[in-house]
Amino acid sequence: MYDTLVIGGQEVASRLFLGTGKFASNSMIPELVNVSGARVVTVAIRRVDPDYPEENVANYIPAGCIQMPNTSGARNAREAVRIAKLGRAAGCGNWVKIEVIADNRYLLPDNYETIKATEELVADGFVVLPYISPDLMAARKLEEVGAAAVMPLGAPIGTNRGLKTKELIKILIEEISLPVIVDAGIGRPSQAAEAMEMGAAAVLVNTAIATAKDPLAMARAFGQAVEAGRTAFLANPGEVFEYARASSPLTGFLRNE
Numbered sequence: 001m002y003d004t005l006v007i008g009g010q011e012v013a014s015r016l017f018l019g020t021g022k023f024a025s026n027s028m029i030p031e032l033v034n035v036s037g038a039r040v041v042t043v044a045i046r047r048v049d050p051d052y053p054e055e056n057v058a059n060y061i062p063a064g065c066i067q068m069p070n071t072s073g074a075r076n077a078r079e080a081v082r083i084a085k086l087g088r089a090a091g092c093g094n095w096v097k098i099e100v101i102a103d104n105r106y107l108l109p110d111n112y113e114t115i116k117a118t119e120e121l122v123a124d125g126f127v128v129l130p131y132i133s134p135d136l137m138a139a140r141k142l143e144e145v146g147a148a149a150v151m152p153l154g155a156p157i158g159t160n161r162g163l164k165t166k167e168l169i170k171i172l173i174e175e176i177s178l179p180v181i182v183d184a185g186i187g188r189p190s191q192a193a194e195a196m197e198m199g200a201a202a203v204l205v206n207t208a209i210a211t212a213k214d215p216l217a218m219a220r221a222f223g224q225a226v227e228a229g230r231t232a233f234l235a236n237p238g239e240v241f242e243y244a245r246a247s248s249p250l251t252g253f254l255r256n257e
Contacts, residue, residue, distance in 0.1 A: 003234060005202060007127065007129070007179060012066065012202070015196065015201065015226050015227075015230055016037060016038045016202065016203060016205065016222055016223050017038060017040040017042065017068070017183075017203065017204035018032065018041050018042070018206070018219075019204055019206025020057055020060075020206065021072070022158075022206055022207055022210035022211070023210050024210070026059075026060045027060065029057070029061060030062050032209065032216065032219045033061070035216050035219050035220040036222055036223040038065070038223070039065050040065065040068055042068045042069070042206075043061070043067060043069055043070070043092070044069070044072040044073070045070065045071065045083050045087040045090070058092065066095060067092055068097050068129065069084070069093075069096055070096070070098075070131075071098055071099050074099060074100050075101065075102045076100060076110070077113040077117035080099070080100050080113070081117050084098070084117075085124075088126070094125055095126070095127045096129070097129045098114055098117050098118055098121070098129070098130040098131060100117060107156055108133055108153075109132050109133055111132050111133055111135055111138040112138075114130045114132055114138075115130075115145060117130075118130050118146070118147050119145035122145060122146035127148045129150070129151055129181065130147055130150060131183055132151065132153070133152065133153060134165045135168070136168075136172060136175055139175075140175075142178070143176050147178060148178070149178050149181050149201065150179075150180055150181070151181045151182075151204065152165065152168070152180065153165060154169070154183070154185035154186050154191070154195065155184065155185025155186075155187075157184045157185070157207075158207045159207075160186075160187025160188075160208055161185050162185060162188065163182070163186070163191055163195060166194075169182060170199075173198060173200060179201030180199075180200050180201055181200065181201055181202040181204060182195040182200045182203045182204070186205055187208045189221040189222050190225065192225045192226050192229065193225040193226070193228055193232070196225075196228075196229025197229045197233050198233070199233055202226070203226060
């Protein structure tokens, strides 16, 4: 079965995206990428510093991966655009995950400022993947201004609470043509598999792997879960029924002599 994720005209070999913001050491990144199978790796642009090779997270991303900087720290569209352009100038390429967060308690994205930043960066040649609260009108506007995908949160960043916005994400999957990548809040491989079974194009995971007692085993589990969930979605699961239905015949094998 040929099933390829394409974003911004580029084929992506894995539907698990890997965040890097919480690992105990950058040196873990290559092995985590290897065991998980991830091929898109996100980095905060403020952690990319060519003058300090040991601290430059970009140096730890294996060849063959798509490096996707994010605009973490931006509080409005103007700051997000500036950070994105600094990242491209530092050699991070033209993919960018837009994060615009002015809410310090729940760290929820500002959809309005995100749309403004996306429109400007698309016009400047970036492949833009905006992180959003799952709102259909905002997603449609992002599609209109040229976003390459949308990345709705499953739950607030870093909570490991799972798909708390499941019903809203399902609406986005059904109503827009862009890839929908579930980002933030996924805490268990089973939740990643559920997102994929719903029809999500991919999931992005960081905290759930970074905070596990065995990050390598957890990264492998997430890779397997995403693959299983996507396969299940393509298999077109059977109908759900209200009442029991026998899986074996209940009559025809006992006869009166």
